[in-house]
Amino acid sequence: MVKRVAILTNGGDAPGLNAVIRAIVKTAETNGVECYGFIEGYKGLLNNNYVKLDSKTNASGLLHRGGTIIGTSNNTNVFNYKTINENGEVEYKDLSDVCVQNLKDDGIDCLFTLGGDGTQKSSRDFSLKGVNCIGVPKTIDNDVADTDITFGYNTAVSIATEAIDRLHTTAESHHRVMVLEVMGRYAGWIALESAIAGGADVALIPEIPYDMNKVVEKINERKQIGKNFTIVVVSEGAKPKDGEITVKKKLDDGSGLDNIRLGGIGDKVANDIEELTGFTSRNTVLGYVQRGGTPTAFDRVLSTQYGAKAMELAMDGIFNVLVTYKEGKFGSVSLESVVGKNTVVGAASGNTAESNIRKVQMDDRLIKTARDIGICLGD
Numbered sequence: 001m002v003k004r005v006a007i008l009t010n011g012g013d014a015p016g017l018n019a020v021i022r023a024i025v026k027t028a029e030t031n032g033v034e035c036y037g038f039i040e041g042y043k044g045l046l047n048n049n050y051v052k053l054d055s056k057t058n059a060s061g062l063l064h065r066g067g068t069i070i071g072t073s074n075n076t077n078v079f080n081y082k083t084i085n086e087n088g089e090v091e092y093k094d095l096s097d098v099c100v101q102n103l104k105d106d107g108i109d110c111l112f113t114l115g116g117d118g119t120q121k122s123s124r125d126f127s128l129k130g131v132n133c134i135g136v137p138k139t140i141d142n143d144v145a146d147t148d149i150t151f152g153y154n155t156a157v158s159i160a161t162e163a164i165d166r167l168h169t170t171a172e173s174h175h176r177v178m179v180l181e182v183m184g185r186y187a188g189w190i191a192l193e194s195a196i197a198g199g200a201d202v203a204l205i206p207e208i209p210y211d212m213n214k215v216v217e218k219i220n221e222r223k224q225i226g227k228n229f230t231i232v233v234v235s236e237g238a239k240p241k242d243g244e245i246t247v248k249k250k251l252d253d254g255s256g257l258d259n260i261r262l263g264g265i266g267d268k269v270a271n272d273i274e275e276l277t278g279f280t281s282r283n284t285v286l287g288y289v290q291r292g293g294t295p296t297a298f299d300r301v302l303s304t305q306y307g308a309k310a311m312e313l314a315m316d317g318i319f320n321v322l323v324t325y326k327e328g329k330f331g332s333v334s335l336e337s338v339v340g341k342n343t344v345v346g347a348a349s350g351n352t353a354e355s356n357i358r359k360v361q362m363d364d365r366l367i368k369t370a371r372d373i374g375i376c377l378g379d
């Protein structure tokens with residue numbers, strides 16, 4: 001029987017985090033379970049920094065609130081934690097046992113890990129150390145393995161769609177090519193779905209290395225039928241057929257972490273288009289507005305269902321799983337399955353080449369639909 005549970009939110013924030021927290025707390029209270037929240041993700045677990053969560057005080061009025069009331073940390077791998085030793089040198093340490101001890105001392109029966117592939121990798125690593133973990137799939141990128149949709153994704157797509165709508169009117173007025181660079185890391189879900197929703201003409205995604213000649217062809221075809229403007233949506237992880245992804249910054253946070261900040265492909269695509277077509281081209285980088293602010297109604301409901309289901313699993317004593325939504329049903333899958341081949345404990349926490357992420361497959365209906373309605377995918 002679980003009596004005390006704790007939540008942590010880790011990695012980049014996503015709309016719906018607070019709605020999941022709220023749903024876990026409310027479901028816990030319905031079942032007479034106490035709930036706590038570690039502050040700033042795994043960092044809070046390491047420092048044993050937590051707050052009591054209850055619907056009378058902090059865990060209410062949250063449905064519409066973006067961000068996370070318990071904070072988050074990016075790039076914290078407690079299995080390979082960056083420290084500075086007495087000589088001022090960087091030293092990486094496995095501090096996971098400190099976290100396990102904290103959980104024991106606090107009497108936590110189950111840890112809910114709200115996060116993307118990196119967070120779930122650490123969750124699986126903790127489960128191997130005997131911690132009862134339940135993951136909830138968060139990320140605007142929609143790239144967590146074994147689940148059809150992550151919370152936060154729908155909001156990001158809605159924001160990208162609104163941006164495309166707004167770019168349409170200015171593109172048409174100025175006879176320009178408007179490029180929109182969206183997030184998504186190595187998965188093209190946001191770009192593909194917002195391109196369909198916003199009626200874009202071109203969508204470039206990481207899963208299909210693009211041929212600029214095909215993009216130019218599309219723009220010229222449109223010109224021939226009197227359409228003197230084009231909307232191009234580019235995923236930050238898109239790359240040309242014979243080129244590499246565009247890296248904005250390389251970080252040095254230790255092995256197994258996300259040491260690459262993507263960005264810049266939109267500028268490259270806009271410049272190439274201008275040079276090759278003569279159309280004035282402008283790039284807009286949508287950036288962090290995609291993951292800030294209020295969640296859509298869809299994400300609020302999805303998050304609430306994810307949170308309630310997570311607590312139900314805990315009540316049923318089903319641990320070391322990720323809550324999933326597949327083919328219209330909520331369920332769970334083992335964290336072992338979520339990490340896939342990325343099995344070495346602590347070695348690669350996520351968003352790395354070893355990560356098991358869910359990318360757009362070529363037989364996905366979205367790909368077929370995009371092609372059917374004439375969206376150029378750069379191939």
Ligand code: F6P
Nearest residue numbers: 012074139140141183184185291
């Ligand atoms: O994973 C979510 C995400 O927003 C990606 O789409 C983006 O590449 C990345 O996080 C940015 O992360 P950071 O917060 O480290 O800049």
